[in-house]
Amino acid sequence: MTWSESAVLVTGGTGSFGRQFAEIMLREYHPRKLIIFSRDEWKQQMMRERGFDGPSVRYFLGDVRDKERLERAFDGVDVVVHTAALKQVPTAEYNPFEAIKTNVLGAANVIDAAIDRGVHRVIALSTDKAANPINLYGATKLCSDKLFIAGNAYSGARPTRMSVVRYGNVLGSRGSVIPHFLAQRSTGVLTLTDPRMTRFWITLEQGARFVIQSLEHMHGGETFVPKLPSMRLSDVAEVVAPGCRFEITGIRPGEKLHEVMIPAEVSRHTVEFGDRFIIKPHFQWWDTANWKDGRPCPEGFEYSSHTNDRWLTKAEMCELISGLEIDLTERQQASQDEYSLRAPMDSGRRHRSRAQSAAVGLADHWPRSAGV
Numbered sequence: 001m002t003w004s005e006s007a008v009l010v011t012g013g014t015g016s017f018g019r020q021f022a023e024i025m026l027r028e029y030h031p032r033k034l035i036i037f038s039r040d041e042w043k044q045q046m047m048r049e050r051g052f053d054g055p056s057v058r059y060f061l062g063d064v065r066d067k068e069r070l071e072r073a074f075d076g077v078d079v080v081v082h083t084a085a086l087k088q089v090p091t092a093e094y095n096p097f098e099a100i101k102t103n104v105l106g107a108a109n110v111i112d113a114a115i116d117r118g119v120h121r122v123i124a125l126s127t128d129k130a131a132n133p134i135n136l137y138g139a140t141k142l143c144s145d146k147l148f149i150a151g152n153a154y155s156g157a158r159p160t161r162m163s164v165v166r167y168g169n170v171l172g173s174r175g176s177v178i179p180h181f182l183a184q185r186s187t188g189v190l191t192l193t194d195p196r197m198t199r200f201w202i203t204l205e206q207g208a209r210f211v212i213q214s215l216e217h218m219h220g221g222e223t224f225v226p227k228l229p230s231m232r233l234s235d236v237a238e239v240v241a242p243g244c245r246f247e248i249t250g251i252r253p254g255e256k257l258h259e260v261m262i263p264a265e266v267s268r269h270t271v272e273f274g275d276r277f278i279i280k281p282h283f284q285w286w287d288t289a290n291w292k293d294g295r296p297c298p299e300g301f302e303y304s305s306h307t308n309d310r311w312l313t314k315a316e317m318c319e320l321i322s323g324l325e326i327d328l329t330e331r332q333q334a335s336q337d338e339y340s341l342r343a344p345m346d347s348g349r350r351h352r353s354r355a356q357s358a359a360v361g362l363a364d365h366w367p368r369s370a371g372v
Contacts, residue, residue, distance in 0.1 A: 001079075001120075001121070001215070001216055003025075003029040003030065003031050004029070004030050004031065004032060005032055005078075006031050006032055006033075006078040006079050007031065007032055007033035007034075007035070007076055007077045007078050007079070008025060008031045008033065008034050008035065008077070008078065008079045008080075008081070009034075009035040009037055009060075009073060009074065009077045009079070009080050009081070010022065010034075010035070010036060010037060010080075010081045010083060011037045011038070011064055011080070011081070011082045011083055011084035011110065012037075012038055012064075012082075012083040012084030012085065013035075013036035013037055013038050013083070014036060014038040014040060014043035014044055014046075014047055015038075015083060015084075015174070016170065016172070016173035016174050016204060017083050017125065017170070017173070017204060017207060017208060018036065018038070018083055019047065019052070020204040020205060020207070020208045021081060021083075021208040021211065021212075022034060022036065022047075022052055022057075023052070024205070024208050024209065024212065025212075026052070026054065026056075026057070029212070030056070031056060031079075032056065033056050033057075033058060033076075033077075034056055034057050034058070035057075035058045035059075035060055035073065035077065036052070036057070036058070036059050036060070037060045037062055037073055037084075038060075038061070038062075038084070039061065039062070039063050041061055044059040044061070047059075060073045063106075064082075064084045064102060064106030064107075064109055064110055065101055065102060065105065065106050065109065066109070067109040067112060067113060070109050070110060070113035071113045071116060071117060073113075074113045074114060074116075074117040074119055075117055076117075077117065077119050078119065078120050078121070079119070079120065079121045079122075079215060080110065080114055080119050080121070080122045080123075081122075081123050081125070081211060081215070082107070082110050082122065082123070082124040082125065082148075083125045084102070084106065085102060085103050085106075085125075085140075085141070085144075086098065086099045086102045086103055086137070086140075087127075087137065087175060088137070088175060089129070089135050089136075089137045089138075089252075089254045089255065090252070090253075090254070092135065092136045092137040092140065093135060093136050093137075093253060093254055096136050099136055099137060099140050100140055103137070103140035103141060103143070103144055104140050104143045104144060104147070107124065107143070107144040107147050107148065108147055110122070110124075111147060111148060111151040111154065111162065114151075114160050114162070115151070115154060115155045115158055115160045118158065118159060118160065119159075119160050120159050120160065120161065121160075121161055121162075121215055121218060121220075122148065122151075122160065122161070122162040122163070123162075123163055123164070123165055123211055123214055123215050123218070124144060124145065124148045124162065124163075124164050124165070125164075125165055125211070126141055126144070126145050126164050126165060126166035126167075126223070127141050127166065127167075127168075128166065128167070128168045128169075128199075128200060128259040128260065128261045128305075129141060129256075129259065130142040130144075130145055130166065131166070131259075131260045131261055131262065131263050132260055132263050134254060134256060135253075135254030135255070136254070137254070138254075145164045145166070145223065148162045148163070148164055149162070149163075149164065149221055149223070149281050149283075150283075152220045152221045152281075152283075152285065153283065153285055161218065161219065161220025161221075162220055162221070163214060163218040163219075163220055163221060163222045163223070163224065164222070164223040164224070165210060165211050165214050165223075165224045165225075166223055166224070166225050166261055167200065167202050167207055167210065167225070167226055167228060167261070168199055168200025168201060168202055168228050168259060168261065168305070169199045169200060169201055169202070169259075170202055170203070170204055170207055171201055171202070171203050171204070171320055171321070172203065172204055173204060177233065177236065178236070178240060178321065181236070181237050181240040181241055182240060182241075184241070184244075185240065185241040185244060187244075188243075188244050188245060189244060189245050189246075189247050190237050190241055190244045190245070190246055190247065191246075191247050191249050192233060192234060192237055192246045192247065192248055192249065193233070193248070193249055193250060193251050193252060193255065194233075194248065194250070194251050194257060195232070195233070195234040195246065195248065196232070196234075196257060197232065197233045197234075197251075197257055197258070198230050198231065198232050198233070198257075198258050198259070198305040198306045198308075199230065199231065199233060199259055199305050200228040200229070200230055200259060200261065200305050200308070201228060201229060201230070201231055201312060201317075201320075202226065202228050203320060203323075206226075210224070210226050210276075219287070219290045219291075221280070221281040221283065221285075221286055222278050222279065222280060222281070222290075222291070223278070223279035224276060224277075224278055225261050225262060225276060225277040225278070225279065225303065226275065226276050227275050227276055227277070227310065228261075228308075228310070229308070229310040229311055229312040229316075230305040230306065230308040230310065230311050230312070231311060231312040231317060234246065235314055235317070236317060238314065239314050239317045239318050239321060240321065257306075258304055258305045258306040259304070259305045260302060260303065260304045260305070261277075261303045261304075262277055262279065262297075262301070262302060262303035263302060264300045264301065264302040266279055267297045267298065267299060267300060267301040267302065268296075268297075268299060269281070269282050270296075270297040270301070271291050271294025271295060271296055271297065272294060272295045272296075272297055273293075273294055273295075277297070277303065278291050278294060
């Protein structure tokens with residue numbers, strides 16, 4: 001695909017991922033048009049003021065619950081990245097109807113609008129919580145994933161193709177545990193649910209670049225899963241706030257001790273490449289020749305954060321966090337004012353450290369069997 005000839009729209013575009021994706025798009029790929037679609041006019045204005053502006057940038061107010069607005073917004077769009085969602089586990093548990101309206105019915109609206117408007121490629125962001133979900137947020141994202149995969153059958157002979165990207169905890173994003181630990185550091189006591197808890201870790205930049213790569217090589221119907229390192233939350237806490245005492249609060253409702261990105265039940269449909277897994281859809285319309293160079297995963301294989309063969313050391317996590325320190329400071333303040341933005345785009349981009357680019361291990365190339 002040729003980005004300079006493409007109109008790209010990001011739902012939930014004023015969120016952490018949307019801002020990172022927009023920064024990379026504008027700095028490196030120069031799309032014909034970049035549309036930030038979100039509900040909050042103030043966040044959009046703040047993005048403009050911080051350098052996310054130019055002749056190719058558009059800001060659309062709207063909600064994924066509003067199908068008519070999506071149909072208008074998608075007119076003339078070539079690529080859609082769907083990130084809009086209600087993501088807080090406790091909030092979704094307490095407001096289940098609202099979570100379903102946004103995460104499930106909103107996903108259906110995005111699919112319908114994309115097909116009706118002839119969007120060529122759609123990537124929906126998923127989460128490790130969608131694999132064997134035990135909370136409502138994870139269940140809604142599993143529903144969303146299945147809708148986007150099945151949406152390829154609905155598009156029929158039309159050009160719209162849809163895939164899913166699933167990854168783990170994002171360092172430095174809003175809602176990340178890092179700002180939580182930073183806010184508690186001065187007290188000398190960190191609240192920790194369970195010292196055994198493990199999670200997959202990825203940076204915002206790595207996540208955004210993985211989505212871009214997936215868009216370039218998708219066939220439609222796949223779920224792309226990057227190979228990520230794991231780390232215990234207790235080790236993360238020791239890196240962020242060395243010397244602090246832990247107060248163990250117990251696992252919260254809807255929370256897992258360990259996260260899974262590929263359940264054993266779908267291993268038979270999963271192939272492995274050097275730096276990623278691809279879950280292939282089990283539908284008649286799927287071309288079995290797609291991703292034929294991938295190594296089939298063994299029966300019963302499960303990609304879990306606690307049985308992972310790749311672990312971040314404390315030194316690597318420290319280096320990753322140091323590269324995010326400015327953003328983390330902003331997000332610590334955001335716990336009071338509900339919002340923060342990245343440093344201006346024209347202020348100069350920090351070079352990725354060795355740990356930032358290599359610890360997660362996402363390659364900058366794809367296998368030769370990649371799609372069009």
